[in-house]
Amino acid sequence: MTVITRFAPSPTGFLHVGGARTALFNWLFANHHKAYGEGGEFLLRIEDTDRNRSTKKAVDAIFDGLSWLGLNWDHDVIFQVSRVDRHLEAIEQLLTSGHAYRCYCSPEELAEMREQARAQGLPMMYNGKWRDRDPADAPAGVAPTIRLRSSKEGITKITDHVQGEISVKNETLDDMILLRSDGTPTYMLAVVVDDHDMAVTHVIRGDDHLTNAFRQTQLFEALGWNIPVFAHIPLIHAADGSKLSKRHGALGVEAYRDMGFLPDAICNYLLRLGWSHGDDEIISRDQAIEWFSLNTINKSAARFDVEKLTSINSEYIQSGDTEILAKLIMPLLQTSLKGRVSEYATERLNTGLASIKYRSKNLIELAEKSVFYAKNSPIDVDDKARKILTEDTLSRLRDILKGFADITDWQKDILDCWLNTYIENADIKMGEVAQPLRAALTGTTASPGITEVLSVLGKHESIRRLEDVTRV
């Protein structure tokens, strides 16, 4: 069987970490079946029927966020609002089969039912006034709602792949509205019709939708359709167990992108947030696709821990391929240089990042620490570095520059050897040459070891930078 999953966000805000995790689990489950089963598809449906709250900006944020995380979807995106005719058709089918009926209760009557329930401390239950009434009694000029004629006896049971078997007594579920009096279908109806038409086999979503699953099951049954497998994942809480809010890191994924997190690190962290494979912490995307199953989703709420995410991010940076890292920081470097990075400079970056990556927790730091490789001479020299370039140190650099001109094999070990001999002959400490060299070559006072910098920059660029500062 081909597994078909879907991510069905309402475009009312950014793609936050909870939504991203739901998308990731659906993506992994579909891709697992694509690679190891009989097939899998991951579909994207934008639930934009609430026209007042849905925005284009939020839709774009969902597309951008998913694309940045590498959670590509199959087929065209489905916009729920475009399917209203089909939703109405399903309601018509329910009316014809007797599974739905028109309700002419006035807003005042409903308010009274709500008030009575409130006084008894009970949830609002529609009293079924129009369930068995002759439609001929309908008051003139009142636009009805259409409600599901749900069973009042027995139970509705769902077998949830995370939560197990759960049932509710049908008497606790009132006849829900399928069509509002303004003629718009409700969310509950639209979800069921769309999941059916999209042939969704597995509904994986946050457990805040668990109670909806009962009503949706009744609706699937009334329409005579197959019920998908449900897997309701526990929500993400803050580290202190409270509801996750912005303050705790429930930001949009683009905020993490802007803070220099790697998409793979975010996905790895979100995967571990609610799913496990033994004690494995660092799990590559390929391993995740291979290992992912619904059975190993945790039953208890996960806790969001920014520190853990940060540490996973550093691990991804440290083990990252330098050419890939260079590509990821390229936009940051271009912004900082206000221009493009030359081919030579890109080569220097590819080599230089091999050590700088071990000193960076995120891509912002990586870009800041390596920007001196991305520049071409002349480079900017910051104030601290400029203070180091005094008359004395500049004359020292002039002297070194002469010696450098004769080095033909510009290798780190040869440069080490040369500098050691130089300080021995001059009877000075390494710091006395390393700091001025660093200031001239990197424009800063902190960098990798100076002979590493010299070898990565290459002879030509190193000499040009030294000439720039020593020129009188």
Ligand code: GLU
């Ligand atoms: N649109 C719903 C939400 O954003 C999800 C509905 C579903 O997954 O069934 O919470």
